[in-house]
Amino acid sequence: MPSPTVLFYSPAPASFGPKLLQICAIQGLKLRAVENASLGRPLSTLVQGLPPAEPPAGGSPLPEPLLVFCHLSEGQLDRVLQALRRAQVRCLKAVLTPTNAGWSLEELYHELCKERSQLGGAHPSNG
Numbered sequence: 001m002p003s004p005t006v007l008f009y010s011p012a013p014a015s016f017g018p019k020l021l022q023i024c025a026i027q028g029l030k031l032r033a034v035e036n037a038s039l040g041r042p043l044s045t046l047v048q049g050l051p052p053a054e055p056p057a058g059g060s061p062l063p064e065p066l067l068v069f070c071h072l073s074e075g076q077l078d079r080v081l082q083a084l085r086r087a088q089v090r091c092l093k094a095v096l097t098p099t100n101a102g103w104s105l106e107e108l109y110h111e112l113c114k115e116r117s118q119l120g121g122a123h124p125s126n127g
Contacts, residue, residue: 065091
């Protein structure tokens with residue numbers, strides 16, 4: 001089975017970055033940072049840490065941080081979410097699924113924004 005991994009994207013250094021690194025280390029999770037240039041690559045490729053087959057095109061930064069939990073057991077996911085709540089880490093979060101594994105981080109972000117809008121949540125630029 002693949003290693004439990006957290007993909008982490010932030011358009012700028014996140015104030016919670018060191019805390020996130022500590023939480024992942026304590027939980028035995030790999031933390032893999034995603035750069036702007038890799039925003040168009042499939043999640044399944046990002047989680048494997050494979051280099052791009054061709055030089056990545058520079059992507060436009062997403063407006064907010066995003067975490068994607070990959071290959072975590074239900075217990076691991078519960079524990080890491082609880083630790084993130086205690087540490088007051090607030091950002092979009094998703095779980096890697098067979099449905100979204102072929103999506104890019106950009107596509108996932110836009111889907112999460114649609115869901116948040118449907119649930120009545122505010123976008124960071126809207127308050």
